[in-house]
Amino acid sequence: MRELYEFAVGPMAWAAFGVFLIGSVIRLISMYSLARKKDGPFLSYMSWRFGLRSILNWLIPFNAQGWKENPLVCVTTFVFHLGLILVPLFLLGHVVLWDQYWGFSYPTLPEQAADIFTIAVIVACLVFAWRRATNRTLRFVTTGQDWLVLLIAFLPFLTGFLASQHVGPPLVMTTLHVLSGELMLMAIPFTRLSHMIFGLFSRAYMGSEFGGVRHAKDW
Amino acid sequence: MGIEQRRIDDAGLARGMAALTPEKIAKTFQALIAGECGARLRTYVETCMRCGMCGPACHYFLSHDGDPSYAPVGKVSETMWKLLKADGKVDPRVIGDCAQIAYTECNLCRRCMHYCPLGIDTAYIISVVRRLCHKLGVTPMYIQDTAHSHSATLNQMWVKDDEWTDSLQWQEDEARSEFPDLRIPLEMEGADFMYSVIAPEPKFRTQLIYQAAAIFHTAGCNWTMPGTPGWDNSNMAMFSGDAEIMGRVERYHFETAQRLRVKRIVMGECGHAFRAVYDVGNRWLGWKMHPVPVVHSIEFFWELLDQGKIRMASKYPGPVTIHDPCNVIRGRGLMDKLREVVNHICDGVVEMSPNREHNLCCCAGGGVINCGPPFKNVRIVGNKAKADQLKATGVQTCIAPCHNCHGGLEDIIHHYKLGMKLKFLGDIIYEHMEKPGAV
Amino acid sequence: MQNKASWDWEPGSRVIADTRDCSGGAEWIEEPYVSPDGERVAAVACVGEAQFTLCANGQPWENVFDKIWYPRFSPDGRLTAIVQSDGEWTLAVDDAPWEQTFAYLWGTRFSRDGSIIAASIQQDGEYGLAVDGEPWEGLFENATDFALSDDGSAGAASVQVKSLGQADIATFQQGVYSIAVNGEAWDAVFVNAWNPSFDAAGKRVAAALRHSLYEYGVAVDGVPWKSRFGSVWEPVFNPATGEVNAPGRVQGKWGLAVDDQMAWPARYAQLWHVAFTPDGKTTAAIVAPEFGSFTVAVNDRPWEATFPVVTDLALAKNGRAACLGSDCNKNFAICVDGRTWSGRYDMAWTPVFSDDGANVAVLVEKQGKRTVVLNDKVYREWFDTAFPPVFSPDGGKVLIRGISGGKFMRIVVTPDAFHA
Ligand code: SF4
Numbered sequence A: 001m002r003e004l005y006e007f008a009v010g011p012m013a014w015a016a017f018g019v020f021l022i023g024s025v026i027r028l029i030s031m032y033s034l035a036r037k038k039d040g041p042f043l044s045y046m047s048w049r050f051g052l053r054s055i056l057n058w059l060i061p062f063n064a065q066g067w068k069e070n071p072l073v074c075v076t077t078f079v080f081h082l083g084l085i086l087v088p089l090f091l092l093g094h095v096v097l098w099d100q101y102w103g104f105s106y107p108t109l110p111e112q113a114a115d116i117f118t119i120a121v122i123v124a125c126l127v128f129a130w131r132r133a134t135n136r137t138l139r140f141v142t143t144g145q146d147w148l149v150l151l152i153a154f155l156p157f158l159t160g161f162l163a164s165q166h167v168g169p170p171l172v173m174t175t176l177h178v179l180s181g182e183l184m185l186m187a188i189p190f191t192r193l194s195h196m197i198f199g200l201f202s203r204a205y206m207g208s209e210f211g212g213v214r215h216a217k218d219w
Numbered sequence B: 001m002g003i004e005q006r007r008i009d010d011a012g013l014a015r016g017m018a019a020l021t022p023e024k025i026a027k028t029f030q031a032l033i034a035g036e037c038g039a040r041l042r043t044y045v046e047t048c049m050r051c052g053m054c055g056p057a058c059h060y061f062l063s064h065d066g067d068p069s070y071a072p073v074g075k076v077s078e079t080m081w082k083l084l085k086a087d088g089k090v091d092p093r094v095i096g097d098c099a100q101i102a103y104t105e106c107n108l109c110r111r112c113m114h115y116c117p118l119g120i121d122t123a124y125i126i127s128v129v130r131r132l133c134h135k136l137g138v139t140p141m142y143i144q145d146t147a148h149s150h151s152a153t154l155n156q157m158w159v160k161d162d163e164w165t166d167s168l169q170w171q172e173d174e175a176r177s178e179f180p181d182l183r184i185p186l187e188m189e190g191a192d193f194m195y196s197v198i199a200p201e202p203k204f205r206t207q208l209i210y211q212a213a214a215i216f217h218t219a220g221c222n223w224t225m226p227g228t229p230g231w232d233n234s235n236m237a238m239f240s241g242d243a244e245i246m247g248r249v250e251r252y253h254f255e256t257a258q259r260l261r262v263k264r265i266v267m268g269e270c271g272h273a274f275r276a277v278y279d280v281g282n283r284w285l286g287w288k289m290h291p292v293p294v295v296h297s298i299e300f301f302w303e304l305l306d307q308g309k310i311r312m313a314s315k316y317p318g319p320v321t322i323h324d325p326c327n328v329i330r331g332r333g334l335m336d337k338l339r340e341v342v343n344h345i346c347d348g349v350v351e352m353s354p355n356r357e358h359n360l361c362c363c364a365g366g367g368v369i370n371c372g373p374p375f376k377n378v379r380i381v382g383n384k385a386k387a388d389q390l391k392a393t394g395v396q397t398c399i400a401p402c403h404n405c406h407g408g409l410e411d412i413i414h415h416y417k418l419g420m421k422l423k424f425l426g427d428i429i430y431e432h433m434e435k436p437g438a439v
Numbered sequence C: 001m002q003n004k005a006s007w008d009w010e011p012g013s014r015v016i017a018d019t020r021d022c023s024g025g026a027e028w029i030e031e032p033y034v035s036p037d038g039e040r041v042a043a044v045a046c047v048g049e050a051q052f053t054l055c056a057n058g059q060p061w062e063n064v065f066d067k068i069w070y071p072r073f074s075p076d077g078r079l080t081a082i083v084q085s086d087g088e089w090t091l092a093v094d095d096a097p098w099e100q101t102f103a104y105l106w107g108t109r110f111s112r113d114g115s116i117i118a119a120s121i122q123q124d125g126e127y128g129l130a131v132d133g134e135p136w137e138g139l140f141e142n143a144t145d146f147a148l149s150d151d152g153s154a155g156a157a158s159v160q161v162k163s164l165g166q167a168d169i170a171t172f173q174q175g176v177y178s179i180a181v182n183g184e185a186w187d188a189v190f191v192n193a194w195n196p197s198f199d200a201a202g203k204r205v206a207a208a209l210r211h212s213l214y215e216y217g218v219a220v221d222g223v224p225w226k227s228r229f230g231s232v233w234e235p236v237f238n239p240a241t242g243e244v245n246a247p248g249r250v251q252g253k254w255g256l257a258v259d260d261q262m263a264w265p266a267r268y269a270q271l272w273h274v275a276f277t278p279d280g281k282t283t284a285a286i287v288a289p290e291f292g293s294f295t296v297a298v299n300d301r302p303w304e305a306t307f308p309v310v311t312d313l314a315l316a317k318n319g320r321a322a323c324l325g326s327d328c329n330k331n332f333a334i335c336v337d338g339r340t341w342s343g344r345y346d347m348a349w350t351p352v353f354s355d356d357g358a359n360v361a362v363l364v365e366k367q368g369k370r371t372v373v374l375n376d377k378v379y380r381e382w383f384d385t386a387f388p389p390v391f392s393p394d395g396g397k398v399l400i401r402g403i404s405g406g407k408f409m410r411i412v413v414t415p416d417a418f419h420a
């Protein structure tokens, strides 16, 4: 088990970050060159001002019409993404690792806050799953991949939480946690999770068209 | 739930499906994806989280009690995703279903873009489905006929060259009994603007040309209308998926304005035509923006009232409500000017909710009404939400500055027995303005 | 065409007429039109309820009509207008209406020298062309895209040769259109047949086609090219070689096809308005090398100067080229041989070259006033309205035709009357 753990935090971590970073860059570049080749005219409407305006407006909870009319999804989505960003980056246990391997550190989340965010993400995942299972529209359009990516996002938080609460054998839980986190990193460029990379662009494009050409808001 | 339960017979769809083979479908689909689709489509398909937030954006979805097959994502899933998954290897029947969804169950109204956090352009995806159906020849008969008309006459309704100028001269004659020196100046090079209309105006609704001429005459405008094809600003080829004819129509429209050396094109109260001229046709032709500025009537009336060129003798007795046409509101941001004009010419406004950029579509737009009688009920039943919205205002008059909206709302008002009157801005301005030159 | 050499080229300014002279007894007079030589100015005058006449240099025509529109001077200086009496339409030329009248008449067109005048007509619901008052023998259910050969000897149109029922998409797609030349349709029918155009001799005709909803092509004298395109624009004949040139779209890009072969590879976002020099050695077109940026390509070499919009390509006999570039109909610039003039205008008209190609003059408008620009130098006077300039045969003088305060002035100037 120890070897597996060492492998997970050692070579595997390198591989995971590598796949995530290089994969994302490659996907971005290839999508951009595809856009230049095939959607050139549309790229020419991209505007920083209106793109950012749209993104910012969508980052405010209950601001866009879509958020207003889907309050549960709105709350769940914001909580989920907030946790998804804060916990991995600012958890004490993670920052310690940065320090250990790379020799740098930065402020961390108070432990309690981290716990709350972790639980929040877990609950959010359950809400997502519940909607996917019961909401008529979601049932109509859900595919296996939608469940898979939900599971991929859920696992690191579940295992992390269990490990922090000392449920199960610590080494096993920690190893599972690390592996599932790495799985998620590696999945980002190649699954629907890529909306993390592309979502900003599709939103910015829509914002540019609405703002710059059509003089209307898009939220 | 699902298109299988609501298939509608249409001669065009049936004829198209009968001529298809699975091989032809696959070949055409693959060529379309490889040739005309790029990063946009790929990004949209890949990043859509199937979150369903876009459901309540769509009036079809709302009117059908949340039937998921009418949700924007539901319609995309039944069409483009299905086709992509099968790499186009589907039966003709699937193409027929795709066509029915794409042409008659989506107005390309873009309301769902206000609901999707990722900015997924469902209207674009549905347009790609229409493009495919056009390439496969599976299009509803009436809209196809309209596209044929555009190709042969450059207008929507088979209006012949002489019928066009003849009807303008007729309206000029008619109007001279009210304004003895009124002109509808034809082919007058160097005028300030060219006025363009949609083909139903010379064909059936000549009164609208009369009204516009009366308003321009009273305001002392320096204007002209073309005496050649290129006068029609409507464009159903844009909605049938025939981009080539769409481009041809817009080329002639713009080149007619350029030939007449006008500063701007002022357009009648039509929404889809505005979309075609404002930011769709020009792109296919390689112009980043419209090569001649394009001004919708809402904005032009606003100018005339703002500059005092038109004064109201009385106000239209209200209160009225305002229908925001998608293509000039989400498509051009004219919501404030529309309200200023209406408040200026009418006595009191009761707003619908939601409104402005979040308005519900009339369900006639995007070419849906042009698919003709077989699909009339699809529009009416599919827009109960709008009927409820109209009813809740409790007013007697609805102002809708768009031809398509008039068509759609008229049917809804009739069917749901709302007892409302529908008005164009031009109707009211003409009726209630000061007419110093009239006898 | 009037012999330009016989015009008055004596430098100086003459008031030809006061356009208001016609207004005696007239309820209103409409916008003015001027003859090519600048010796006459004419306008439609309303002389009573539903009574119209044309008034030239203050002299009304003897004939009075119920309606008049489209007053135009022919290149040989004759004054024409479309007129209606008792519900019947015809064309009046110098106060003489054609003998034959029609249910409708429109689209006056002239041979290059103006000696032949033609117009589109509708009679009993059938359509065709009338040349010097004589309608085609064969008329059609519908006809559009009329063309007259340069010498006026032949006319053509896109015609409908089979009837269509209501929403008859099947028959349409089998093809009901063809091209008629002098009233006789080609044997072949097409889904669409557009933009017939004649060769220099007026003998051959080329047209753009749609073979099916998806395949575009070109036909010459009824025989289609083998090539198929995603779309085409109007074909034109090279005046010297007789080759047919047509912009064609291949995989989303435009190129120029010549006699059924791609001559300019399809690499443009747009390519249209193909023009030639009389010797046929220079072919130019308005092109967009990239989406959103337009210019002129001469023999497939685009200029470096680009604009959001380019219109009005003009070629001189010696191969020089000029066009208008604009910022979507504002800030018009004149670009000659790829060099953009410094002046910017609210509106501009097609550039005019002197016969030797050495000079370019353009009618321009700024703040509602018009004048002429010669080689980027502006004429000193601005007019309420003005008309395109004309060069003297030797290119050394410019005829300016302008109206100010109602007075129509004919001004002949030498280049020193223009200032930077
Ligand atoms: S009709 Fe409008 S809201 Fe509904 S799917 Fe189409 S574009 Fe979206």
Ligand code: SF4
Residues within 6 Å of the ligand: B047, B048, B049, B050, B051, B052, B053, B054, B055, B072, B073, B115, B116, B117, B118, B119, B120
């Ligand atoms: S709201 Fe956007 S991401 Fe969600 S299902 Fe609809 S299209 Fe997909």
